[in-house]
Amino acid sequence: MFRSALVILPAVLLMAGCGAEQTSDDPPTIGFVSQNTSRDFSKEMSEGFRAGAAISGGVRTETTGPDTHDGLKQAALLRDLATRAKGGIGLSAVAPELVAEPMAQVVEQGVPVIAVAGGQVAPGSGVHLLIENDNYELGRVLADAVVERLSADSAGKIVIGSNSPAMPALDLRSLGLRERLAERLPKLQVIGPLDTGRDLGANLNTWRRLADANPDAVALLGAGDVDAINLAAVHAEKSASWLAGAFSLDAKALQGVKDGHLFATVSAEHFLKGAVAGWLLAEHAKGRPLPEGWMVSPGLLVQASNVDEVVRRQATEESRLAAARPKIDELIGSADHVRPLDQAR
Template identity: 45%
Template sequence: MVIMRLPRVAATALVLGLCVSGCTGGSKPAAKARPKVAMLVSSSQTNNAKEMGAGFLAGAQSAGGVDASVTGPPLNDPPKQAEMLKQLAGDAPGGIAIQASNPELISAQLAAAARDGVPLIAIDVKPAGTAGVKTYIGGDNSELGRMLADELVRRLPAGAAGKIVVGSVKPGLSVMDQRAAGVSGELARKLPGLRMMGPFDTGIDPVANLAAWRRLITANPDALAFVGTAGPDSVSLAALHAETKGTWLAGSFDLDPKGMQGAKDGQLFALVSPEHFLKGSIAGWLEAVHASNGKPIPEGWIYTPGLLVTSTNIDKIIERQASDANKLAWFKPQIDKMTADLSRYVRPLDQAS
């Protein structure tokens, strides 16, 4: 378990102040403890969770008045995440944002936390209907899939016909299913001569993912393109495209550093970023403002846009992704705009995709 926290300068100063007061016999009342808010990620080692966690801390720090932390199991482990949520509900009663490994398996624990009055926000993965979570922050994953498909159409010959192989790191998870469906649906609509195959299970583990894509590429040497749904796919596809000197096209989602390098080197035609840092920042800001001054958290789906990354902007995005400070500088105008009037970005929760 990895925990990231904001600096606790104020807390240190408070301890020193109490010591001085005690030594001199003063009777100054103790300062009120700062509310604690937290984010629980699906896996502390994945790039997307690190992005969201860093964004959460930045958003909470921007709002101020709270102590914020980010934690999660090292690997994608739904039972472990549910266990950690029980502990976190007591440790961070000011509010919890969660990127669920499995929204159905953790719904009972979320419902219990909601009954106990813990303010909850789901990020990246839509909460189960039984979870009692009224706020979700995320992109339109079907739209993100269409975004990638449209770029692929632009790269293929007019009227192209042939196989497109789609892989998914976690079939059955709504985020991945919607991205895959967005890709396949848009390609079928714009190029009806294409034959869509998949989505095939490529797995989250990097070694297994590479092996899965190697099998798919070997089994489909005549495919026009291979498309993934997440960061591990981008890394594997870039490596295999270089290794095989492939003439096929490849694209995926997320901004894994190796995937970005693959896009820069021309191994991937595009990546689509769900902009995880932005999602985390909005969640951290909302939880902190609510915990520190009681401002209500909007209910519904808070929509965040994605970004198409190609050869035209990859250098700027690599520079942006080089540090959390760079990300914050890039996103701050957008964060300020959204938090100034969140009602413009709130949609009904049942429309989230």
């Protein structure tokens, strides 16, 4: 059970903060600011946050976020939410450096803030807990899946694209991809990461151009969710022989795996990260200290062998929560998943 799991958390895990004041007539409000309200991955984090808070109980929740990736709008929404969510706020930063100052201001007001995803915590933010994947390692996971499908002496090109260059999480995925491919397939030329664009239509056209411009490519790999959707579409359009893979749990990406147009997609398990944040903040609002550091959340490689299971898991919020609960228990129950904040990658 969740409550018992945190009780056994080893004392070596650094703790910070104190519980928010509350009365039985006025349960505290906790909140979450997502990167956007339009993309599947961001919706999953918000849903997870609400689910995790509901497991703990005793709090109200409010989730918000800009319609699209907009760091300045996100900062304004954070300041506004802090006037109501006195019990604590989780924030998934579009650009960590843009929200560092408003995060620090909210923390100074006595509202605890957790960073959820975003790749890193910007210096000066005043935030001491990050719930995030090891994105560099996720890049290596996808690279190893590529290597399993190619011979050691394979020649040609691998093209890497990113729909959000300069976003820390995606940059780290791309770096892990590049370095692992260079290590294991030294005869291949690895190009990128190239900017494929966040807009769905522009991203599709970019991947079409990259496929046409690199007829000797053995793989086209994307670092983001939009990349996954459109790589599947381009692979189908061209009846391509090159491998296509990226990072997404969007329904179209999962269908791409089922249809054989994506050989793999990596899930950053955003629902899980949101759920852990919601549970921790709900417990903190009732008096339990927050841990400090980088809480390393696992990812999941989705391939033909497990895609049907993942599709079933993703069918409803209830099925996602049922699958996530053992992982939440594991994350909050052991210091083994917490590293120093400055090691986040």
